[in-house]
Amino acid sequence: IHVFSPCPTGWRFPPAQLIEVGRKAVQTNIVPLWEFNNQDRSLRFTHPVDNPLPVEEYLRLIRKYSHLSKEQIVHIQKRTDEQIEMLKHFEGEKLETSEAVAV
Template identity: 70%
Template sequence: LMVMHNCEYVATASTAFMEDFYAKLDKAIEAAKRGMAFIHVFSPCPTGWRFPPSKLIEVARKAVESNMVPLWEYSSQEGRIQFTHPVDNPLPVEAYLSLMGKYRHLDKEQLAHIQKGTDQRIERLRKFAGNQGEQAVEKAKKSQIA
């Protein structure tokens, strides 16, 4: 949504990948000099999600490694989305969800439904990221014709 509103910089970040987060903060600060910058930070809640605080980084990491929380960034100067922590062999979503008490009630069928939705969302994001180059070429061709 933020990409479609012409933000200078848009990214996702996770408390489990702080170096990635710091790099994105630096980029957002620079981009904010030209326009709006937005970072959506994923930070699990031990109390509300019912897991021990000592598992916070593990929960955050498995959210990314299961593709439930993909890490990516968009810069208007580069004009494309790129993954900053691509996950080619993701963990099953159950490996992430089973760490939290708030999801203990889910049965195999429900977990399969969540897995399917996660797989579809990451594939859609990958297609969107991959098609950007093709769309830019087509746009350039059309502007040369006009």
């Protein structure tokens, strides 16, 4: 189990924004919500995001990322897009053990 838990103190954002930070993480695909079914060895999105927000909308909420340059944000966006495409590739497929571990 992987649990995403934003930390207001360490990430330097107001505690009142905790839910907003969590939602933006999902809405930008920084943290996609998916599950792996061990019975049929398949991956499925539990909350697919068809039109994700730019990752910058998530990053600007968190002061620990305030030092990032535009180029770094573009790189994070690219990696986020690549990760979600990789997960989509496996969605609904019956995965062998080695493939499932790699996801």
